[in-house]
Amino acid sequence: MSVKMTPQEMETYLAEIFPQVSDDFAVEVIDESGCVMRLKTQEKHLRPGGTVSGPSMFALADVAAYVATMGQIGRVALAVTTNCSLDFMRKPQAGKDIIAKATLLKLGRTLSVTDILLYSEGMTEPVARSTMTYAIPPKREG
Numbered sequence: 001m002s003v004k005m006t007p008q009e010m011e012t013y014l015a016e017i018f019p020q021v022s023d024d025f026a027v028e029v030i031d032e033s034g035c036v037m038r039l040k041t042q043e044k045h046l047r048p049g050g051t052v053s054g055p056s057m058f059a060l061a062d063v064a065a066y067v068a069t070m071g072q073i074g075r076v077a078l079a080v081t082t083n084c085s086l087d088f089m090r091k092p093q094a095g096k097d098i099i100a101k102a103t104l105l106k107l108g109r110t111l112s113v114t115d116i117l118l119y120s121e122g123m124t125e126p127v128a129r130s131t132m133t134y135a136i137p138p139k140r141e142g
Contacts, residue, residue: 003071003072004074005030007028007029007030010070011026021063024040024059034101034103034114035100037063037099038098038100039056039100041056041095041097051091051094052127056098057086057098061118061128062130064114066081068114069107073107073136076137079135079137081133082134083131084130086128086130088128089125089128089129092127093120096123099119099120101116102115102116103116111135113132113133114133115129115131116132117129
């Protein structure tokens, strides 16, 4: 399967359909295996103690799975998360962006399954791991 969108096209698309969070993320790579994204960590993403919050890391994992899927099938705004798991493994480094490396495990006609590893920028050990499943709506005739 060939890539349907460049990182720049994907960022424009995210700004159109998710304007509330589009400034939070940068799409760095989209290829046949998935994508690499960045959470541009800001004060609003932190929790007490100066670490990146769980909801912020969840959002990055979820958007990375969406981007990995859309990168292969093109613009399908109504694809939705149907299942997710997120394991927090270590504390993210304070003041560092979070990097998501998303790998498509399965891309079918109706479901996409993606594995996502989250890293504090510069760290070799992941801070979290997620698996996300997206439901892909049927193509409309006409």
